[in-house]
Amino acid sequence: NRPRPRYRRILLKLSGEALMGRKPYGIDWHVLETYAREIRQVVELGVAVGIVIGGGNIFRGVQNASRGMKRAHADYMGMLATMINAMALQDALEQAGLDTRLQSSIKMEQIAEPFIRRRAIRHLEKGRVVIFGAGTGNPYFTTDTAAALRALEIEAEVLLKGTRVDGVYSADPERDPNARLFTTIHGREVIQRDLRVMDMTAFTLCREAGLPIIVFNMNKPGNLLRVVCGEPVGTLVYW
Numbered sequence: 001n002r003p004r005p006r007y008r009r010i011l012l013k014l015s016g017e018a019l020m021g022r023k024p025y026g027i028d029w030h031v032l033e034t035y036a037r038e039i040r041q042v043v044e045l046g047v048a049v050g051i052v053i054g055g056g057n058i059f060r061g062v063q064n065a066s067r068g069m070k071r072a073h074a075d076y077m078g079m080l081a082t083m084i085n086a087m088a089l090q091d092a093l094e095q096a097g098l099d100t101r102l103q104s105s106i107k108m109e110q111i112a113e114p115f116i117r118r119r120a121i122r123h124l125e126k127g128r129v130v131i132f133g134a135g136t137g138n139p140y141f142t143t144d145t146a147a148a149l150r151a152l153e154i155e156a157e158v159l160l161k162g163t164r165v166d167g168v169y170s171a172d173p174e175r176d177p178n179a180r181l182f183t184t185i186h187g188r189e190v191i192q193r194d195l196r197v198m199d200m201t202a203f204t205l206c207r208e209a210g211l212p213i214i215v216f217n218m219n220k221p222g223n224l225l226r227v228v229c230g231e232p233v234g235t236l237v238y239w
């Protein structure tokens with residue numbers, strides 16, 4: 001009696017920081033293993049899964065640029081950081097028994113395919129999980145923007161932003177006891193209330209394409225599956 005998925009093709013964005021688990025930096029292998037199991041659950045339902053992963057646990061461009069390094073240079077280093085995470089995730093997914101392909105926005109022929117949209121779609125059709133590494137391949141962008149862009153390119157029905165919090169709140173829940181969690185919210189209201197769901201470049205891409213975003217807690221077991229089955233988990237941003 002398998003649950004029925006609400007979405008057939010998804011783009012999952014995972015932040016680099018989430019991979020740290022309780023560690024101060026780097027990758028917590030236990031977190032990776034857990035994520036791999038969660039992802040396998042939805043692949044087994046026949047859902048096509050594309051993944052964009054961040055690099056904040058290893059290197060973040062803006063922070064280092066503030067120390068005098070050229071921003072573009074720092075950003076390229078940030079993109080390489082996402083590749084380390086992408087390779088770690090790829091290994092975890094394969095150890096969990098999934099078929100995967102890694103596509104990079106910066107050419108790295110020995111370790112990843114170059115990003116080719118049609119090829120990515122072909123992989124998805126064959127049931128392979130496709131990880132998109134190296135962000136958009138351009139400095140001054142974020143992996144959230146890469147996630148929005150790839151989601152549109154692969155014609156995902158939804159962008160799932162897996163985080164460490166339960167969704168979008170009216171205020172910072174760690175500081176304001178009255179902060180409430182939205183179950184759904186219009187994108188316009190996100191902007192009016194200045195709620196930070198994603199950066200504006202990523203958000204604008206989603207808005208223009210009418211792509212819904214679901215922000216949810218990736219660290220709660222079963223949550224990804226519930227989201228994919230259309231259960232009201234996290235916050236749905238609609239247009």
Ligand code: UDP
Pocket residue numbers: 014015016017053054055056057059060061062074075076077078079081082134135136137138139140141142143144145146
């Ligand atoms: N980055 C970039 N262009 C992109 C995606 C990422 O220059 O298209 C760089 C940027 O420096 C960023 C770093 O890669 O700080 C890591 O990505 P991000 O901060 O988005 O990762 P997350 O916050 O999700 O861990």
